[in-house]
Amino acid sequence: MEYSAGKISQPGHRRIASRAASSFNSNFQNLGRALVAGLLIFLSAGLVAVKAEANSAPANRLDWFREARFGLFIHWGVYSQIGREEWARELLQIPWAEYQKYARSFNPVNYNPREWVRLAREAGVRYIVITSKHHDGFCLYDSAFTENDSLGARIKRDLIGELVQACREQGLPIGFYYSIMDWYHPDYLPRRGWEKDRPAGGADFRRYVSYMKSQLQELVLKYQPAILWFDGEWEHKNEDYDAVGIGQMLRQLKPDIIINDRLFNRAPGLGDFGTPENYVPATGWRNEDGSLRLWEVCMTMNFNGWGYNHFETEFRNGPQLIRQLIEIASKGGNFLLNIGPRPDGTIQPEFVERLKQIGAWLKVNGEAIYGSEPSVFEKLPFFGRCTVRGNRLYVHIMGWPQDKRIVLPGLKNKVQRAFLLASGQKLEYSRKGNDLVIRLPEEPLDRVATVAVIEVEGRPQAEPYRIRAGTDGRLELPVSLAEIKSQMGQRAYLDYFYRTTMLTNWQNVNDFPEWEFELSRGGKFEVLASYAWQWGGKSGFVVEVDDRAVLRGESEPSPSIYFPASHSLGRVELTAGKHVLRFKITSIANNNALKLEKVVLRPVAGSQ
Missing domain, CATH: 2.60.120.260 (Galactose-binding domain-like)
Structure with a gap:
């Protein structure tokens, strides 16, 4: 690729209204202006309506997300062909031109988005987030701003568009991961330290920001995602890429859209939810004043990478994942569990098996997760967690005690009844000082987590617990x-x-x-x-x-x-x-x- 200030010379940067214009070559700046104009004309009626509502975002727009508790993260792209996770180009130091061979040859012939969504529904998932563009700059959708997308690949399909349609058919909200970092775009800076074939002379990061804004407009107007999940922000400050301006633009386009904190460099209090990665915060995700904020743990099912890793041998087991879902819900968070599909578009058996295990548990116990609130107990003196819905405490017992008793310390409320969620079997209970003692049957119904339901008068409350x-x-x-x-x-x-x-x-x-x-x-x-x-x-x-x-x-x-x-x-x-x-x-x-x-x-x- 050769370029000078403001000008790009490479194959087919890109059609505005038709693929027939694929030989069109121009710089990103002029093309972006033309495309935005075309998009605004095409969608003018809808955009005017959205702008009219821009300053009145629905007060309850976060409710569905807060209640969902369980989402599916999908990292997929041309890197799956290499089989060394999503950072393959960086980790293996693959030159730009060589990596583009993978972009052009990407051909997931067995991709079946309806089957993906069916599996997600079977797993008990309540929303999906997929990579629309990862750090390598390749877009899984039909973008009018670049040839580096799925329509420019061998598959020649709008992979995102098909998944959006499948999600809507099956009633599942979908969101898009979007990387601020971009190893493909000539104006993104800084270059990788090892890159010798891509000098930075003439690159203008401001042009890249204009390109990014145009793509984000395109994604929102074309697909109407429920969530925009940003990443790759750490190489720049918020003001470098106009984070606040982007947030305002997205709210104007879609007032009820949900945006994570990484658009704003994960600054406390900015964005709709926090994003701890591959760990569960000990006491949930907190604002600077100590109050609990909306948060979501994103976590891999395997241990080595987010994208497909052909050589992976370590996976979190089903029981561990179920217990992590419970723990996260008990602390007021969502669990965004990741899979990395294979290059042909199929999902490997290890992921399918674990998703079905989670789904089987949720089919019986989902009432204790969906729409739940955090535990009222600071600690529980046994291996278990607690979630709350209304006047019900859901006690998730993960280790069946030898004496067949559990103690709920300092429960203030009068108990109306206690029973096992899966069977309805009544449980005997008694008071010991300020504590509630529950007698359990001889064996658990589920050794991963058996749920006991305690119905109380009023909103559940408990005294602070001290060791x-x-x-x-x-x-x-x-x-x-x-x-x-x-x-x-x-x-x-x-x-x-x-x-x-x-x-x-x-x-x-x-x-x-x-x-x-x-x-x-x-x-x-x-x-x-x-x-x-x-x-x-x-x-x-x-x-x-x-x-x-x-x-x-x-x-x-x-x-x-x-x-x-x-x-x-x-x-x-x-x-x-x-x-x-x-x-x-x-x-x-x-x-x-x-x-x-x-x-x-x-x-x-x-x-x-």
Whole structure:
């Protein structure tokens, strides 16, 4: 490709009203102006109506999104042919001209959008978000602003348009992912550091912003998406690409459109919802004042990339995904679960199997997820979560307790009845102080998560929960009472191992449990950790109290990889009052750290 300031010379940049004009060559700026004029004439009646409503966006426009709780993310494009995920061009440093061969040869002959939507419906999904344009700049739709799209590829079909039609036929809202970053467009800056065949001389980022605005107008006017899901913003500041102006333009075009926070560089309070990626925030997504905001976890089903990875061997299992959906809903968020279809347009069996597992669970228990509100309990003293709808508490029990009882701490409301959601079986209950004790049957209905429903008088309320020592001064900190802190790339999660709950799949040093507790008396304590470890080698760990490392150690073997043993780590001296304890991994042996059951603080005789 050759270009000078404002001029592009490459095949077919692009028709305005017809494919017959494919030999037309001009610069993006002039073409964009002509196309926008054509679009506005063609859609003038609808656009005038939209502008009239621009300043009166529906007050309830976010309600459907808040109630949906579960969405399907689809990362698909020419990179699927390479089979090394969506960042393939960057990761493999593929030259521009060479990558365009994949763009022209893209031919997903087995793509069946109605089948995709049918699978999404079977999975219990309530909306879809698909990549309209990823970082490589290739568009899955018929764009009048570039030849680098699905109509310019071998398939010569409007892949997005067909999916939009299938979604509307089956009553499923659809949104579009759109990358601000663009490795194809000659005016996008900066270039990749390794690119030698694309000098930046003559590039004008302002022209790229005009191109981006034109494409966004095109997407909204042509397909009327429910969501615009931005990404790839981190190379620029908001003012560089007129983020606020773009947001205003989109609202004028479609007053009820929902826009994520990445258009605005994920700045707190901007955008309609926050987007934590590949991890679940410990206490949900918060505004600067601490209040809960609308948020959505986007997460891959596999561990290595968002787009199709032919060489992938690691996948989150069905039970783990169901429990993550429950956890996210219990904290007031949505779960946007990703798949990366294959280059022929089919979806690999690992994804299909897991989606159907989730759908089967939701078919029985969906009432506890869709339209639910966050838990009223700060903590639950067992492996489980709680969601709320109206005067109903939905208690998701993920580990069946040995004594067949669960305790709901500090529930203020009078109970009307309790029963299992799946069967309607009545449950006995009683009060113990401020707590509600529920008696369970001998066996769970579903070992992944059995849902008990507690109907109460009025809106459910609960007293704040505090972790405190027993009368003997001993303090137990089970992982089920911890907040699991993480960053992008969370691997660790809780699981139930016959008798007990442990933190497992601990492969990332950025994942760690954290407990906030209160001591009525200070003194010296022996610190014990109960964990399972039998992988060979040793994993290092550190115990921090109030942001200070107090003990370090290495893993010791237990009876089995599923059966924990208790180990003394040393002693600490703590004052009376509130403290925060963290158990962190510092090194990992054999790609897996220990399985942690609990940390115990045992008072040293005579020190209190």
